[in-house]
Amino acid sequence: MRLELLGIAIISFFIFTAIFAPVIVGLIPHDKSEPYSPPSKNNLLGTNDIGEDVLVELIYGSRVSMFVGLTSAFVSTIIGSFVGIISGYYRGFLDDFFGGLIDLFLVLPALPLMILLAAYLEPSVWNIILVIALLWWPNTARVVRAKVLELRESQFVEGLRCLGANDLYIITRHIIPNVSDLLFANFTLSVARAILLEASLSFIGLGDPTYESWGSMLHYSMKRGGLLNGAWWSFVPAGICVSLATMSFMLFAMGLEDRKKRTKAIGLEV
Amino acid sequence: MKKMLVVFLFVAFSVAGCIGIEKVQDGENVQKILKIGTTMPIKADNIFVDYYFGILESVFNDRLFTIDERGKIVPELVESWKVEEDGKVWILSIVKNATWHDGEKLTAEDVAFSINYLKAKVPGFKAHLALVDRAEPIDKYTVKIILEKPWASFLANLVVVRVIPKHVWEKVENPLEYYGEDRNVGSGPFIYKGFDKTAGIITFEANKNYRLGKPNVDKLIFKLYKNTEAELMALKRGDVYTTYFYARGLDPIYVPALLADQNVRFLVETNFGVDNALWFNNKLYPYSVKEFRIAISYALNYSEYSKTITAGYAETPKAGFVPPGWSYYKETRELVRDLAKAAEILDSIGFKDFDKDGWRDLPNGSAFTMKITLRSDLPESTRLAEMIKRDLEEVGIRVKLVPVDGMSFRKIAEQERSHEVVISRTTMWGMMMWAGYGSGYVDSRNIGWANVEDQELHRIVDEMLKTTDEARVKELAHKIQDLYAENLYVIPLYWGKIIQPYRADKIEGLVYNPMMGILNKKTWFSVKVKE
Incomplete structure (x- = not known):
């Protein structure tokens, strides 16, 4: 429970920062200074390679990281749950087809493929979202399919069929609500992965250079002498933010799983 | 098992030790080895296949x-x-x-x-x-x-x-596929000895029979690094004595870190190329409008680019584009930032915010976005583009940055010429080609990033291509710089310096050449390896 709360607190902090970024930036000192100036009164976390305030970059960077993380996780969860439910519920040809597709995507080395796709497509936030979403859905699809296979054979679904309920009704009113906790846990894990992936792609220079993200902060710091100049403030805060954001979603997902286990243990699950 | 491990380690250390000794001693004489670090991505040792290995050709040919x-x-x-x-x-x-x-x-x-x-x-x-x-x-x-x-x-x-x-x-039908032992036989001061791809080491030995005499060093070793950080760490450690990259010095952002090391010194030289410039596709509207280009020139913050991108190792450029190192350089007006003037010119030619959305529109009222294509693989280029975007947005010009890789860049800017505006640099040799003075990059009949079809420019270039009379060449050189300054087909963003770091405790006598950098004859006969 504590882990879950800690996760929620960190996530809330980052989402609040992302939404109110312009207001927060207006409240802190952020003069343009010499490149790689150390932390000072005017630049609380120092400056980057072009003399811009690192804290301001971090604050605006949270927007890109959160947006990419949440959007790509949302899209991949939608695709994954659609494929998983259809495949598990209808079985037969659709299951064979989607099952094959899931297996195909699962055996593909995701990160190298994402790097390849990101390099081939024009670098933009939307393309990163597309790349992550398109290659991350099979994980969700696989677990959802397994759960739906179990549900479709359950007595209450059998009963609904006997009462003349159609497939759409059963799926929307009974299957989806029963896999929703699974979807939510997968969604939170996907956000964590997506944030990490966005940072990885931006770090190797395949991100959108027109938006500051934590990954691009790391990229410019590494590519433009941050390490050699000893400007730790140009890369450590961004690294911490990526780790914290990823960890917070992981903690949240773990907390949800713990809660589910506890609920199961005391026999409250329907 | 332990015994085997001890024997293995003994053999390994002995072999490593022997290799180490062989590197520095040749019989009784200690060999003088010049070690140069490079981040040039050399993949193959065929001068016709690998562009960057072709650069090293000047060492052995x-x-x-x-x-x-x-x-x-x-x-x-x-x-x-x-x-x-x-x-x-x-x-x-x-x-x-x-x-x-x-x-x-x-x-x-x-x-x-x-x-x-x-x-x-x-x-x-x-x-x-x-x-x-x-x-x-x-x-x-x-x-x-x-x-x-x-x-x-x-x-x-x-x-x-x-x-x-x-x-x-003469026996090789396809030079791009030839990897015979004699592929790198040259006539230069060094003899090619081999490329160890795994270790990233290219070795050359002094040519004792070279027509100008034996070079000062016995062996020349190029060590390949994946990134500048690793290369400069090696320089600080003394693993390499200097660095090299064709037509480019050290990124000035690294200078402060190296200044702290008293063994590292720098050659700071004039750059005959233009470090970065904004190239308009002069055939496309509204970039074909002279006043529009001039307005853009007043919106750019040249001193800021020089300060942040080059850490101050650059000067504000003049409108005449051609840097001062060139013979027949002509002093033209300095490029300055004047937002009021930029706005005034834009207003006068009808680029106003008709729909009150905060962005200037085309004179016919339709929305306008300037698309700037840039190289995503060059971090300083993307940083510069971000700054240009901000500067232009201050005068109400909406900008979209289009980052592309190097190959796509050449396709867009040189083959298709489908770009609106590009950010790119020129090399020294590039400034010399066609009729010289950067004309190859400007003239639509050559590389033509600026895609200029101006009859006046073509007339000057045509005459320069034919003229051998020095007095007339000088006159034409001045004319072309005046024409650049007046029309701003291309806006230079800063005129930088070439910074060449080296280990003063290891070597002395490096000579810088504006085209090939330190890889030149003068260096080979004046460099002294101290150890």
């Missing part, structure tokens, strides 16, 4: 002409030359004491063969030798080059022509 420290074209393998038929026929007398590394004499046959062979079989040389009809030897040491039409600045093209041994290459 002499060329017909070269560039001296002041940027002048001077003969290398050529002793004397004359031009006949108004620049249509070039007769070169080559030196008589040049030999190939395998002992064969270098003759006019080799030179004529090289020119004909490169033109016919190596795609990269087709443009350089576009106007060459044929080359033929007149006698053992004289070669005649016949052009299809007069070309006064043909010498600049001969600077990049590789002279290769006929007896090696």
Whole structure:
């Protein structure tokens, strides 16, 4: 429970920062200074390679990281749950087809493929979202399919069929609500992965250079002498933010799983 | 098991130790080894396949002409030359004491063969030798080059022509696929010894029979690094004594970190290329409107680019584009930021915010977004683009940055010319090609990033291509710079310096050459390895 709360607190902090970024930036000192100036009164976390305030970059960077993380996780969860439910519920040809597709995507080395796709497509936030979403859905699809296979054979679904309920009704009113906790846990894990992936792609220079993200902060710091100049403030805060954001979603997902286990243990699950 | 491990470690350390000793001792004499770090991505040791290995060719091969420290074209393998038929026929007398590394004499046959062979079989040389009809030897040491039409600045093209041994290459049908043992036989001061791809080491040994004498160092080693950080760490450790990258010095952002090391010193040299410039596609509207380009020039913050991108190792450029190092450089007006003036000009030509969305629209009322294409693989280019975007947005010009990789960039800007605006740099040799003074990049009939079809420019370029009279060349050089300044087909963003770091405790006597950097004859005969 504590882990879950800690996760929620960190996530809330980052989402609040992302939404109110312009207001927060207006409240802190952020003069343009010499490149790689150390932390000072005017630049609380120092400056980057072009003399811009690192804290301001971090604050605006949270927007890109959160947006990419949440959007790509949302899209991949939608695709994954659609494929998983259809495949598990209808079985037969659709299951064979989607099952094959899931297996195909699962055996593909995701990160190298994402790097390849990101390099081939024009670098933009939307393309990163597309790349992550398109290659991350099979994980969700696989677990959802397994759960739906179990549900479709359950007595209450059998009963609904006997009462003349159609497939759409059963799926929307009974299957989806029963896999929703699974979807939510997968969604939170996907956000964590997506944030990490966005940072990885931006770090190797395949991100959108027109938006500051934590990954691009790391990229410019590494590519433009941050390490050699000893400007730790140009890369450590961004690294911490990526780790914290990823960890917070992981903690949240773990907390949800713990809660589910506890609920199961005391026999409250329907 | 333990015994085996001890034996293995003993053997391993012995072998490693022997290799270490071999590197520094040759019999009783300690070898003088010059170690140079580079981040040039060399993948293959064939000069026709790998562009960057082709750059190292200057180490083991002499060329017909070269560039001296002041940027002048001077003969290398050529002793004397004359031009006949108004620049249509070039007769070169080559030196008589040049030999190939395998002992064969270098003759006019080799030179004529090289020119004909490169033109016919190596795609990269087709443009350089576009106007060459044929080359033929007149006698053992004289070669005649016949052009299809007069070309006064043909010498600049001969600077990049590789002279290769006929007896090696005449049997090779496809030079891009040839990896025979003799592929790197040259006539230069060093002999190619090998490329260890796993270790990332390219080795050359001094040519004791070189026509100008044996170079000062016995061995030349290039160590390849994936990134500048690793390369400079190696420099600080003393693993390499200096660094090299063609037509580019050290990114100035690294200078403060190296200044702290008292063993590292710098050569700071004039850059004959333009570090970064904003190239308009002058055929497209609204970039075809002179006043629009001038307004953009007033919106840019040149001093800021110089301060942040080059850490102050650059100066604010002049509108005439051509940097001050060049002969016949002409002082033109300095580029300054004046937002009020930019806004005033934009207003006067009808670029106003008609729909009150905060962005200026085209005079017909439709929305306008300037698309700037840039190289995503060059971090300083993306940083610069971000700053330009912000500056232009201050005068209400909406900007979209289009980052592309190097290959796509060339396709867009050179082959398709589908760009609106690009950010790119020029090299020293690039400034010399076509009619010189950067005309190759500007003129729509050549590389043409600026895609200019202005008749006045074409007339000047055409005359420069034909003129050999120095007084007239000077006049035309001034005219073309005035034309650049008046029309701003391209806006230089800063004129930078070339920064060459080296370990002062390990070496001295490096000489910088504006085209090939430290890889030049003067360096080979003046450098001293101290250890």
